[in-house]
Amino acid sequence: MLTGRQAFRAGFFLGLGLWVGSCLVTGCAAANDRAGDAALTAGGAAAGSAIGGPLWAGVAAAAATMWNWLGGTERAEAVVPPGPLDSILDPLRSFAWLIAFVLVLLALACWRFPAARAFLMARPLREKMAARRRLAASLPPPTRRDS
Amino acid sequence: MTPDHALSLGIALLLVALWASKPRSWLLRWSALAVAVSLSIQPVADLLKWVRGWWPL
Numbered sequence: 794m795l796t797g798r799q800a801f802r803a804g805f806f807l808g809l810g811l812w813v814g815s816c817l818v819t820g821c822a823a824a825n826d827r828a829g830d831a832a833l834t835a836g837g838a839a840a841g842s843a844i845g846g847p848l849w850a851g852v853a854a855a856a857a858t859m860w861n862w863l864g865g866t867e868r869a870e871a872v873v874p875p876g877p878l879d880s881i882l883d884p885l886r887s888f889a890w891l892i893a894f895v896l897v898l899l900a901l902a903c904w905r906f907p908a909a910r911a912f913l914m915a916r917p918l919r920e921k922m923a924a925r926r927r928l929a930a931s932l933p934p935p936t937r938r939d940s
Numbered sequence: 941m942t943p944d945h946a947l948s949l950g951i952a953l954l955l956v957a958l959w960a961s962k963p964r965s966w967l968l969r970w971s972a973l974a975v976a977v978s979l980s981i982q983p984v985a986d987l988l989k990w991v992r993g994w995w996p997l
Binding site for chain 2: 798800801804805808825826828829830831832833834835836837839840842843844865866868869870878882885886889890892893896897899900903913914
């Protein structure tokens with residue numbers, strides 16, 4: 794069974810392979826459409842595998858393949874009338890991107906700068922206390938002379 | 941949903957797989973989820989609108 798990280802890597806390379814393969818078969822003019830189809834199949838398989846295991850990877854990949862085969866993306870593009878959801882969509886998306894950018898910047902800072910990593914990744918006090926207790930438990934009990 | 945939205949949704953699913961793989965760094969894990977949520981808001985909203993138009997509740 795794949796681990797989550799292996800599923801992520803397999804999904805990435807599966808998507809890349811599907812995209813290149815379908816571009817070669819159908820021609821590069823439809824490369825953008827094929828990229829969406831390939832990403833849906835590979836992303837579904839990777840997420841299904843990482844979350845639920847091989848069975849769910851198969852189910853998700855089959856569902857994405859059926860969606861692509863039936864032209865689901867084009868069908869869903871056809872009629873999208875404006876609805877009440879539109880008014881909250883823009884602020885919601887801006888807020889989500891703001892949080893994502895802050896987290897990505899922090900992750901990059903931790904990756905490149907040891908000082909930022911030391912500051913952000915400092916272990917909480919209770920973890921340090923637990924580690925100290927574990928160390929104390931592993932030592933031999935004090936003798937009368939020690940006490 | 942346009943092909944661009946399908947691509948966004950697929951990349952978001954890949955990032956969900958990264959989140960589910962529990963990387964050692966909690967910042968990497970949660971930033972992957974945050975980017976996945978941001979990428980999938982528009983496609984999911986379009987899909988919901990399409991489903992609503994197709995099957996009015």
